[in-house]
Amino acid sequence: xxxxxxxxxxxxKVDGNKxxxxxxxxxxxxTVNCTKFDSSVDLHIRLGVxxxxxxxxxxxxxxxxxxxxxxxxxxxxxxxxxxxxAKKAGADFVGLEEYIQKIEGGWTDVDVIVATPSVMPKIGxxxxxxxPRNLMPNPKTGTxxxxxxxxxxxxxxxxxxxxxxxxxxxxxxxGRVSFTPEKLAExxxxxxxxIIKAKPASAKGTYLKSVFxxxxxxxxxxxxxxxxxx
Numbered sequence: 001x002x003x004x005x006x007x008x009x010x011x012x013k014v015d016g017n018k019x020x021x022x023x024x025x026x027x028x029x030x031t032v033n034c035t036k037f038d039s040s041v042d043l044h045i046r047l048g049v050x051x052x053x054x055x056x057x058x059x060x061x062x063x064x065x066x067x068x069x070x071x072x073x074x075x076x077x078x079x080x081x082x083x084x085x086a087k088k089a090g091a092d093f094v095g096l097e098e099y100i101q102k103i104e105g106g107w108t109d110v111d112v113i114v115a116t117p118s119v120m121p122k123i124g125x126x127x128x129x130x131x132p133r134n135l136m137p138n139p140k141t142g143t144x145x146x147x148x149x150x151x152x153x154x155x156x157x158x159x160x161x162x163x164x165x166x167x168x169x170x171x172x173x174x175g176r177v178s179f180t181p182e183k184l185a186e187x188x189x190x191x192x193x194x195i196i197k198a199k200p201a202s203a204k205g206t207y208l209k210s211v212f213x214x215x216x217x218x219x220x221x222x223x224x225x226x227x228x229x230x
Contacts, residue, residue, distance in 0.1 A: 013028065013031060013032050013219075014028065014032060014219045014220075014221055016222070018222065019222045019223060019224035019225075020221055020222065020223055020224065021223070021224060021227065022185045022188055022189060022223060022227075023185050025213045025223050026181040026182070026184035026185040026188065026213070027181040028221055029041055029177070029184065029215055029218065029221055030177055030181065030184075032215075032218045032219055032221075033177045033215045034217050034218055035177075035215070035216055035217055035218075038069070038176045038177055038178045039176065039177045039215040039216035039217070039218070040068075040069075040070070040173045040175075040176060040215065040216055041173065041174055041175050041176060041177060041179070041184055041213065041214070041215045042171060042172060042173050042174065042213070042215070043170075043171075043172055043174050043188055043191060043192075043211060043212070043213055044169055044170075044171050044211070044213075044220070045169065045170045045172075045192070045195060045208065045210070045211050045212075046167075046168060046169050046208075046209040046210040046211075047164055047170065047195070047203075047207060047208065047209060048168075048203060048204070048205045048206045048207050048208075048209050049164060049168055049200060049203045049207075050168070051164050051165065051166055051167075051168055052166075053202070055200055055201075055202045056200045056202055056203055057163075057164060057200070058162075058163070058164040058170065058195065058198050058199070058200065059138075059140060059141070059161070059163040059164065059198070060140065060141070060161070060162060060194055060195075060197075060198045061141045061142055061154075061159055061160065061161045061162070061194075062159070062160060062162065062190055062191050062193075062194035063154065063157060063158055063159045063160075063190075064158045064159075064160060064174065064175070064187040064190055064191065065158075065183075065187060065190055066158070066175060066179065066183040066187050067157065067158030067175075068158055068173050068174070068175060068176075068187075069175050069176035069178070069179060070111075070176070071156070072111035072112055072155050072156065073092045073093070073109070073110045073111050073112075074090070074091045074092050074093070074111065074112050074113075074114060074152055074155050074156070075091065075092065075093040075094075075099060075110040075112070075113045075114070076089075076091040076093070076094045076113075076114045076115070076148055076152065077095070077099060077100070077114070077115040077116070077119050077123055077137070078094070078115065078116045078119060078148065079096065079116065079118060080096075082116055082148055083095070085148050085149060086114075086148050086152065088149070089148055089149040089151075089152035089153060090152050090153070090156055091114070091148075091152050092110070093110065096122070100122065100123060100126065103126050103129055103130065104126070104129070106129075108129065108130070108133055108135060110135065111155075112135070112143065112155045112161075113130065113135050113136070113137050113143065114137060114143045114144075114145070114148060114151045114152060114155070115137040115143065115144050116144075116145070116146055116148065117144055117145070117146065120144060123137070134161065134163060141161045142154060142159075143161075160172060160173065160191075162191065162194070162195065168209075170195060172191055174187040174191055174213075175187050184213075188213070192208075192211070195208075196208070208225040209225070210222065210225065211223040211225045
């Protein structure tokens with residue numbers, strides 16, 4: 001009952017007809033959080049693209065200045081000669097055949113998978129499992145590389161991948177409720193700048209159709225997208 005009351009009270013603080021500035025939304029999201037734990041704060045960005053068209057797929061990576069507040073678990077799939085480098089870089093899991101088997105068995109308890117180019121032919125068959133979870137290594141996001149040390153360091157430092165889904169929306173975490181409003185706003189702006197830069201040349205009309213910020217179980221806060229395009 002308490003949560004329902006809290007959610008009603010929180011919803012009453014958000015004007016559903018208003019579009020807030022990034023700064024105001026970052027302050028408000030902290031006051032309308034209904035959970036007792038340090039919730040993730042996410043942005044949901046609806047884009048004016050047709051994701052079914054290959055030339056309108058929007059994806060990329062961005063390093064958030066203040067990280068996401070979550071230490072990401074990294075799996076490195078590589079040949080044995082790279083094992084030591086991957087472990088030193090801070091990878092949580094390192095190997096190849098045993099992890100291919102584990103993933104085929106349904107194991108996906110990681111946040112990011114980095115692979116060396118030489119092993120990609122072996123893990124191509126995992127696409128059906130990893131693709132829908134946004135875990136498939138990809139050269140565009142820097143997760144297929146021979147420079148394992150840099151790739152793992154980037155992920156641990158707050159580098160996040162974003163990708164438009166079938167509905168034309170990008171969902172991405174930009175921090176935790178415990179972050180200051182300034183850090184949430186700066187992380188949000190950095191993500192939005194990267195998405196604006198990734199605008200496909202063939203996309204017509206309004207690109208940032210709507211932007212919402214929300215923490216886990218909190219009401220969504222609409223953001224004025226017009227002022228975001230710097």
